[in-house]
Amino acid sequence: MQFGIFSVSDITRDPVSGETPSEAERIDAIVQIAQKADEVGLDVFAIGEHHNPPFFSSAPTTLLATIAATTKRLIMSTATTLITTNDPVRLAEEYAMLQHLAKGRVDLMLGRGNTAPVYPWFGQDIRESLPLALENYNLLHRLWREDVVDTADGSFRTPLQGFTSVPRPLDDVPPFVWHGSIRTPEIAEQAAFYGDGFFANNIFWPKEHFMQLIRFYRQRFEHYGHGTKKQAIVGLGGQAYIARRSQDAKSEFRPYFNEAPVYGHGPSMEDFMEMTPLSVGSPQEVIDKTLTFREHFGDYQRQLFLVDHAGLPLKTVLNQLDLLGEEVVPVLRQEIAARQDPETPEAPTHASLVRAKYGSEAPRQPRPNANRGDNVTSGSPYTDTGETAA
Amino acid sequence: MKESFRLAVVSAGTSDPSSTRLLADRIADRVVTLAAQDGHPVTVSVVELRELAADVSQALVSQLITPRLRAAITTLADADAVVVSTPVYKAGPSGLFKSFVDVLDNDLLIAKPVLLAATAGTARHALVADDQLRPLFAYLRAMTVPTSLFAAPEDWADPALNQRIDRAGRELVLLMESGFARAVRDESWDSYQHELGTAAGRYPDDDDDDEPAIQLNTDLMRLAAGGSTRPDQG
Numbered sequence: 001m002q003f004g005i006f007s008v009s010d011i012t013r014d015p016v017s018g019e020t021p022s023e024a025e026r027i028d029a030i031v032q033i034a035q036k037a038d039e040v041g042l043d044v045f046a047i048g049e050h051h052n053p054p055f056f057s058s059a060p061t062t063l064l065a066t067i068a069a070t071t072k073r074l075i076m077s078t079a080t081t082l083i084t085t086n087d088p089v090r091l092a093e094e095y096a097m098l099q100h101l102a103k104g105r106v107d108l109m110l111g112r113g114n115t116a117p118v119y120p121w122f123g124q125d126i127r128e129s130l131p132l133a134l135e136n137y138n139l140l141h142r143l144w145r146e147d148v149v150d151t152a153d154g155s156f157r158t159p160l161q162g163f164t165s166v167p168r169p170l171d172d173v174p175p176f177v178w179h180g181s182i183r184t185p186e187i188a189e190q191a192a193f194y195g196d197g198f199f200a201n202n203i204f205w206p207k208e209h210f211m212q213l214i215r216f217y218r219q220r221f222e223h224y225g226h227g228t229k230k231q232a233i234v235g236l237g238g239q240a241y242i243a244r245r246s247q248d249a250k251s252e253f254r255p256y257f258n259e260a261p262v263y264g265h266g267p268s269m270e271d272f273m274e275m276t277p278l279s280v281g282s283p284q285e286v287i288d289k290t291l292t293f294r295e296h297f298g299d300y301q302r303q304l305f306l307v308d309h310a311g312l313p314l315k316t317v318l319n320q321l322d323l324l325g326e327e328v329v330p331v332l333r334q335e336i337a338a339r340q341d342p343e344t345p346e347a348p349t350h351a352s353l354v355r356a357k358y359g360s361e362a363p364r365q366p367r368p369n370a371n372r373g374d375n376v377t378s379g380s381p382y383t384d385t386g387e388t389a390a
Numbered sequence: 391m392k393e394s395f396r397l398a399v400v401s402a403g404t405s406d407p408s409s410t411r412l413l414a415d416r417i418a419d420r421v422v423t424l425a426a427q428d429g430h431p432v433t434v435s436v437v438e439l440r441e442l443a444a445d446v447s448q449a450l451v452s453q454l455i456t457p458r459l460r461a462a463i464t465t466l467a468d469a470d471a472v473v474v475s476t477p478v479y480k481a482g483p484s485g486l487f488k489s490f491v492d493v494l495d496n497d498l499l500i501a502k503p504v505l506l507a508a509t510a511g512t513a514r515h516a517l518v519a520d521d522q523l524r525p526l527f528a529y530l531r532a533m534t535v536p537t538s539l540f541a542a543p544e545d546w547a548d549p550a551l552n553q554r555i556d557r558a559g560r561e562l563v564l565l566m567e568s569g570f571a572r573a574v575r576d577e578s579w580d581s582y583q584h585e586l587g588t589a590a591g592r593y594p595d596d597d598d599d600d601e602p603a604i605q606l607n608t609d610l611m612r613l614a615a616g617g618s619t620r621p622d623q624g
Contacts, residue, residue, distance in 0.1 A: 141616075183586040186613075187614070208587060267454050
């Protein structure tokens with residue numbers, strides 16, 4: 001079981017101090033937050049992608065490369081990467097590059113994005129969001145697995161002829177992909193078809209929606225022969241605010257909750273805690289609530305917490321990570337290991353995917369042939385596959 | 391004894407008791423009596439929107455459906471027919487009433503018989519039920535009864551209101567008895583657009599081995615499974 005944090009990358013006024021951090025301060029802060037996550041023994045750091053204020057994360061691979069360079073075992077991920085407005089060719093290139101630089105400590109989570117004005121900024125249309133997402137991922141999947149890609153069909157992107165996405169994935173093993181969705185069965189179907197992971201953000205909605213979608217994903221994962229329902233790869237979000245004493249957690253977090261983007265100025269914190277996965281309380285309360293998730297969704301592989309949003313200052317977030325890493329996650333690891341079905345697999349990592357593909361053989365290391373000026377002439381652009389160009 | 395029916399009554403009146411609720415109750419009583427004459431017992435469940443005002447506004451801004459609001463939605467999902475009754479404010483149905491309808495899933499009332507009723511402080515609002523409520527429920531693809539009901543102050547002393555209640559109630563009972571809503575649900579439910587997890591299309595909850603209640607035979611599902619949306623492609 002992996003534990004980590006995910007950030008929306010919002011730059012929000014701190015309702016207690018009244019200060020709004022600058023973009024520079026918030027970007028510095030997120031690097032420190034990720035480094036702290038590594039230091040306290042968390043497994044995953046995931047960053048969102050947005051192209052409008054008040055968010056900063058428009059270029060996630062740049063941020064993640066910096067974090068990868070300054071951490072040791074943390075896995076870089078996204079929450080989410082926009083599979084609609086990004087060109088799948090650029091995604092294939094950028095995340096393969098990141099994967100090399102991070103020595104395989106990379107996976108990504110794909111989402112559609114629900115902000116209509118963003119689509120035309122990238123030449124797209126939100127009304128086509130779902131077919132666009134499905135088609136783009138079908139292409140991304142190929143770009144990482146085939147040295148040379150020709151596409152005859154495709155409604156959205158210029159067809160590719162003789163295209164090679166470089167660099168090839170590290171060890172010729174593509175980054176693991178999670179698909180995030182709130183209530184779209186087609187996304188769950190695509191995750192199941194490819195044997196990819198499925199992630200439910202699990203924050204804003206009553207859990208029944210996610211339960212239905214995860215149940216469907218597990219059924220279809222088994223249908224496509226990737227393993228049993230219990231072996232499907234599921235990730236969940238959640239959000240927590242922790243203090244040693246339960247009352248302190250509630251009084252410290254309440255002003256942030258009340259003005260939080262999306263749910264602020266709405267339900268009371270107590271109602272929201274009762275109806276959603278939010279836990280605000282002592283380490284033990286957060287542990288107890290998190291342990292209920294597997295009862296609803298089945299045993300799962302990855303738990304991400306939202307800890308840095310709604311204007312919470314850096315110092316508070318770092319303190320949260322100390323409590324999360326030292327008092328919450330170690331207990332959760334033990335308790336879940338003791339409770340979970342022995343059939344439950346671990347979340348795939350680069351190492352486990354390399355083992356699965358090559359066993360004890362050495363991984364493929366593609367070496368290009370001499371420059372031919374194009375990829376179209378003939379044959380493979382790599383020395384180890386097929387005939388070389390004349 | 392013949393089949394029994396469930397009638398849901400939605401009232402957006404704000405005082406207690408309100409004339410809006412009073413009108414709704416008179417309609418409901420009439421429906422119960424008329425159905426009983428045909429041998430059908432009717433159970434009436436009332437949704438008082440006044441009590442759900444905070445829940446409805448929370449749902450509007452945060453997508454969070456409270457247990458109380460969920461119970462109201464389930465009452466509508468389980469009903470064989472619905473009576474809606476709203477006061478007219480500013481020449482339209484009350485904002486609370488419209489907000490409640492705004493948070494309902496689009497497929498909640500498909501083909502269900504719905505009786506439209508409105509109250510107002512002046513007869514000048516008499517067409518609000520037909521001009522504004524009827525298109526709203528047409529959007530939801532509900533089966534509104536031909537006679538809508540409207541009561542301004544002078545109507546409460548006019549026996550003609552009772553005659554109209556009788557007529558509209560009869561229309562509602564006949565539609566319930568026809569089994570139209572159930573037939574649509576049984577025979578062509580999949581031909582309407584549905585989102586996952588709506589109260590109307592509730593997923594079989596406990597049996598893990600059920601076939602998924604999700605349409606697999608669609609262009610988008612084929613695209614999700616690595617195929618193409620183009621008819622000439624695999």
